[in-house]
Amino acid sequence: MSTTSSLDTACEQALSLLKQGNAVALPTETVYGLAVDARNPEALAHLFELKGRPAEHPLIVHLASAEQLEHWADAVPEAAGKLAEAFWPGPLTLILPKKADVPDAVTGGKTTIALRVPQHPMAQELLQAFGSGLAIPSANKFGRLSPTKAKHVRADFTEEEVPLILDGGQCEVGLESTIVDLTGEKPEILRPGAITAAQVEAVLGQPVKVAAVVNKSAKESKAPGTLPHHYAPEAPLKVFNKGALEAKVQAMSAHVRNAVISFNRSPRIWPSVFYWKRAPQDAEAYAQGLYNWLREADQTKPGQIWVELPPDGPDWLAIHDRLKRASS
Numbered sequence: 001m002s003t004t005s006s007l008d009t010a011c012e013q014a015l016s017l018l019k020q021g022n023a024v025a026l027p028t029e030t031v032y033g034l035a036v037d038a039r040n041p042e043a044l045a046h047l048f049e050l051k052g053r054p055a056e057h058p059l060i061v062h063l064a065s066a067e068q069l070e071h072w073a074d075a076v077p078e079a080a081g082k083l084a085e086a087f088w089p090g091p092l093t094l095i096l097p098k099k100a101d102v103p104d105a106v107t108g109g110k111t112t113i114a115l116r117v118p119q120h121p122m123a124q125e126l127l128q129a130f131g132s133g134l135a136i137p138s139a140n141k142f143g144r145l146s147p148t149k150a151k152h153v154r155a156d157f158t159e160e161e162v163p164l165i166l167d168g169g170q171c172e173v174g175l176e177s178t179i180v181d182l183t184g185e186k187p188e189i190l191r192p193g194a195i196t197a198a199q200v201e202a203v204l205g206q207p208v209k210v211a212a213v214v215n216k217s218a219k220e221s222k223a224p225g226t227l228p229h230h231y232a233p234e235a236p237l238k239v240f241n242k243g244a245l246e247a248k249v250q251a252m253s254a255h256v257r258n259a260v261i262s263f264n265r266s267p268r269i270w271p272s273v274f275y276w277k278r279a280p281q282d283a284e285a286y287a288q289g290l291y292n293w294l295r296e297a298d299q300t301k302p303g304q305i306w307v308e309l310p311p312d313g314p315d316w317l318a319i320h321d322r323l324k325r326a327s328s
């Protein structure tokens with residue numbers, strides 16, 4: 001079948017680029033990533049340069065299956081085995097003690113390593129063919145929004161910078177993976193994602209801590225890439241509760257072009273430059289769409305982006321987390 005053979009051709013092209021030390025963009029179920037050979041220090045240096053990412057921000061090594069864990073992690077505690085069994089392949093990243101031979105560039109000099117087995121068929125196919133670990137950060141310039149469509153990757157990187165983007169359509173989850181640190185006394189969620197604390201607790205049979213979003217420098221933060229003002233649109237973003245947002249919208253003059261993401265329908269007919277997104281009430285659909293709406297909103301060059309405060313509850317935690325970072 002032609003689709004299969006073209007997929008194979010793209011995969012082969014990706015493989016040869018990776019083996020030459022180049023970066024390849026690819027879809028995962030969470031967000032698009034930019035992959036390089038995690039054992040190749042020059043390729044890793046190239047990746048940091050492409051993203052404009054500070055060296056102390058460690059990367060997630062992606063594997064085809066949990067069987068490869070022992071090549072990267074020095075110890076695989078029982079909890080890691082349980083979580084891998086329950087959630088891999090899927091949107092979960094585990095922090096474990098690293099093996100001594102893992103390049104320093106991957107872990108930012110840390111003694112721990114982040115590991116994930118992604119589910120997207122294109123990521124799986126490439127990882128299986130590659131046979132080793134790929135370091136895959138989100139495919140955006142440092143500090144920008146993660147891409148959830150192939151065209152978002154192209155908006156951040158030229159053809160010269162990233163010659164190949166494997167197009168797997170829109171990412172299903174839309175927010176980055178849940179990161180669980182298993183190197184401390186108690187398991188701790190460093191970055192909330194689609195897999196909730198309750199799901200992790202149910203599998204481990206013990207409570208987990210959830211790290212708060214607070215103002216810390218890269219050195220102080222346990223997950224250095226999870227700093228506030230990460231995952232940010234270009235326009236300043238502000239979150240308002242329903243009443244406050246309605247009042248802001250009522251008071252807005254026709255000359256001020258602020259973009260709005262609300263659970264309500266737009267109360268007026270706005271000029272075409274104005275952006276109004278009526279967001280779904282469903283947390284999964286909201287998570288899938290959020291980065292895309294923020295990019296669309298940015299394109300209308302608004303003064304600010306106003307977002308209606310989403311509901312509380314465990315399913316909305318990752319969304320609150322990203323909105324808080326984007327607005328800080």
Ligand code: TXA
Nearest residue numbers: 030033058112113114137138176177222223224225226
């Ligand atoms: O869903 C995802 O995880 C996506 C897709 C592409 O797989 N990847 C992703 O990678 O979000 P990146 O590089 O954008 O974010 C990696 C996060 C950062 O917050 C970093 O601080 C954290 O993982 N991290 C990596 N190694 C760590 C370590 N040893 N200890 C604590 N945090 C770590």
Ligand code: MG
Nearest residue numbers: 137138146225
């Ligand atoms: Mg990122």
